Amino acid sequence: MSLRTSEAHSSLKALAIVGPKSRSPTAPIETDDTELVEACRRGESKAMELLYHRYKRRVFGLVTRIVGSSDSEEVVQEVFVRIFRGLAKFRGDSQLSTWIYRLAVNCSLSHVSKRKRRPECEELSEHEPAEAPPSRDPALSKRLQEALVTLPAGYRAVLVLHDIEGQSHEQCAKILGCRVGTSKSQLHKARMRMREILGTSLRDEE
Amino acid sequence: MRCKEAQSKSSAYLDGELSDEQSSAVRGHLRTCSACESLFEDESAFIEFAANLEPIDPPDQVWQHIAKRIAEEEIADSERSSWRRWLVERRVALGVVGASVCAAAALIVVLGDKGSQESLAAASASSDAGALMPSEVVSQSVASERALALSEADLNYQQTIAELREMLEEDRMSWSEGVAHAVDTKLASFRREAIEKRFAVTDGTVLVSSRDPIYATYRAEISFLQSALAGQLPGEEAP
Incomplete structure (x- = not known):
């Protein structure tokens, strides 16, 4: 049975309700991290640079969006120095990326x-011009x-990890x-805060 | 479903974590509530925007800075005192080192430098509970020498603990919140226990064995710190 044009349009609009987002993990699959870690432990500079x-x-990306x-x-340097200095204690119980x-x-x-x-830097992040990373x-x-x-640091961390880093x-x-x-609950609260701050601006741009 | 319930499920719904039945109920609510639908669309737009942000490359010079800092740290390693380097090497290669062995090594190095054989003997004995003299009352002249050696032993235990704590602090960044909490709790309990035992012992006592409980606490803490440095951390999930 064919529907009249207006009925068809109304029916399609009713179906177009916001739905779950499908997304694929952005992190590449770790293949030969084990060998790389071993080489870094031996102090091989090429391996360290590769890692x-x-x-x-x-x-x-993670650090920039949190700090x-x-x-x-400065923080990224600190992270990588700790990574290379701490690799001896990485036992492979978790993924290297984790x-x-x-x-x-x-x-x-x-x-x-x-x-x-x-005190001299109190709430620096909230007053500094938020320089945006390059983007489309x-x-x-x-x-x-x-x-x-403006989010509490804990909310920021989970939001960046889940929604940006995938x-x-x-x-x-x-x-x-x-x-x-x-x-899950922290992410929900973080998104609510972001929704309050950003309002409809992201949707309006689509 | 009411607005409050629907909104509390927005993230779970958009992330596809709800059951079919729950998802259907949320969708049903959105069809009849334009206010909630609008909020869901805002959140959905945010998720999509966040997921498609372009990756950021660090400036080119960052690697050079990191390589330079690693080189500086390695030079600092070579300049560390020999017993400290010995500890660092063993914490990686061998894992746990016996507490009494470590404490004795520390005491021998420090006291040995002072060239006092009597102090060395007394302090070495105090680092090993098995070698301690029983509750023996010694003569006054010997007692004063021994009390001096014991106070040095106290200081050396505390110095060893302070250095191990400092080394462990360098590892903190790699711990989860649970591990950090468990480590802090354990260290606080050692500190409390040592303070309580110090209060219970009269300073300058002639009873050598009366300081045993304090040294037992110091040794237990050193053992714990060494295990933690070797990667055996409390509060860590089983692999």
């Missing part, structure tokens, strides 16, 4: 916490970065050292 290039984007652009280089993310998150949160304790839409990216720095809640829980349920 750096393999993880630099993930670490730099802000102005301090990100271990690296954990170090990066802990260094970033520690940096934010220390910065807040310095720099204005929106800047708004997102500005909104991010980590699952199970991985977020391992990285943040919390329960999966806590990761």
